[in-house]
Amino acid sequence: MPRHAMEQLTEAMFYVLMSLCETPRCGVRIVEEIERRTEGEVRLGPATLYTVLAKFEKEKYIKEIKVEGRSRTYAITEKGLSAYRTELARLRACLVAAEKGEEKHGEEK
C-alpha cells in the first residue's frame, strides 16, 4: 500500500497522464481521448477528472497552458512524464510476470 497518494497511480490517473503524453488537452478532450484509446471501456466521471487534474497540477505533473472561458488546457511536465513512464514500466512488469505464470500453467496442463 503506497504511503503517499501519488506513489502508485490509480487507473484514472494513469489514463489522464497517457492522454496528455501526445499533446496538451482540455478536460473534455482528455475524457474523449481515454474513451477512444480504451474503446469505451474506461469512462471517466467529471468529478474524478477534475480531482485528478487538480491533484496533478498541485504535484506539478501537469501545468495549465491556456484558459478559454471556463475551459483550461493542460500539458504534461517532465515530472509527470517520468511518473507515467514509471507506472507504465510497473504495469509491463506485472504483465510479463502474469504471462510467464500463464505459460507455466499452460505447460503443466
Next chain:
Amino acid sequence: MEKRNDAPRYRYRLPPCPAYDVEGTERWLSEMAAQGLMLAPDGFFFGIVTLEESEPCHARYRLEAIPKGSFFDDNATPDAEAVELAAHYGWEYVAKRGEFYIYRTVQEDARELNTDPRVRALAMKAVRARQRGYLFEWLWWLVLYPLLQNRALVWRMPLLATLTLGSWLSLFTVLIVGWLGIRAIVRTVMLERLYRRLSRGETIGDGTADGTERARRIRRHRICSVTRVTLTVIWAVWLSVWTLYWMTDQGEVPMEEYIEEEALPFASLAEIASCAGEVAEYRAIRYGFGNTVKAWQDPLAPVNIDYCEIAEVKLADGRSVEGALYVTYHETVSPALAVLLAKEYHRGDRAKKNYGELGVDLPKVSYAVAYLDEVHRPTVLLQEGNRVMRVSFYAYSSSAEIPIERWAQIFADGMVSHK
C-alpha cells in the same frame, strides 16, 4: 387573460441525516425527487432544506467533497471548471451542504460523477483535514489553552465560576459545549471511516439499512437536530441575559436598603471599629460606587453575598476609622463544598500578583488564612462548617489601629455563632 402559474412552489423539510452522511443525503434527495420535490438552488440553509415542487422523476444526487480553498476563496461555490465539466456530462450543481457540493442529474444515461473511489478519497483529504482542524480548535480553545495558561476562571476556580454563573446555567453550558464537542468528534470519525472505505476502493451506495430502520434513524436525527437548535438558542439567550445582568450590576441594592430587609450574617465596618472604642458617629462615603449588597441564591449555595462598605466611623474618644470593607460570603449545601470553595479562593488569590501571606495569629476555625491580596489589601479567608467568607478590610485613613487579628476574630466569631 391566462392565469400565470409558473412561479416555483417550495416545500420545506428538516434534513434526514447529518451533513457528513453522504449516502443518506444522496438517497433521501433521490427519494424526494421521485415524489416530485427537487432540491432548490442553495437549498440547504440554516438546517432547513428547500425543495421545489416539480414532476416526479428519477434524479441522481451526488455529494462532492469541497477542495481546499485559498485565502481569497471561501469555496462558497465550486470552481467554474468543475461546474462546466459536470454540466458537459449532464450534471448540474445545485447546493452546498456542510463540507460537500451537491450535484444532480435527471439523465438516466449520464455517467457517474465519480468513477474512481480512490480518487474520490483523495478529494476527501481536504474535508478530513478541515474537520480535524475544527476539532483541534474546539479542544484548544475550550480545554488546552485555558489549562496551559491557567487564566480562565472556569478552569482555575470551577466552583466559584459555577456559583457566579449559576449552577443551572453552568450545567447547561457544560452540556451544550459537551454536545458540540461530541458532535465534532463523531463527525471526524464518520468522515474518517468514509475516507477509508473510499481508499479501499469501495463504491459508496445506499447502505444496507431497511426502510423501517431508515425511517427511525431519520426521525431520531430530526428530533436531535430540533432539540439541539432549541437548547442552543435557549442557552445563548440565557447567557446573554445573564451577561447583561452581571455587567450592569443588576441585583445590587444599596446597603441600607438591604439591611432594612435582611440582617447581614457578618460584621459591618461599624462593628469592626467598635473593637477600638465606642462608636459615636457613622458616615457612609459615596464615591459613585460601593455601599452596596448583591445577594443571590444557587442550588449549590443557598446564600451568596457580595458586600462593599465604604465609610468613616468616629469613635467617642475622637479617633476615627475610615476605610473599605469587602466581604464575599457563601453558605453552601455541604461543608465539603465550603472547604473546596475556600481552597479555590486561596488558590485564585495566590496566583495573582502582589500576593503575600501574613504570618499572624488566626482564629480557630476549620480553615483560616491571612494575606495581602493583589491590591495590597489585608485579606482573611475563613471557612467553618458550610460557611465561607473572604474579607478584605483596608483602613486608608485611621487614627485608631485595628490589627488584622482583631477584626478577623470578629468575623470568625460571627461564623461560629451564626450556626
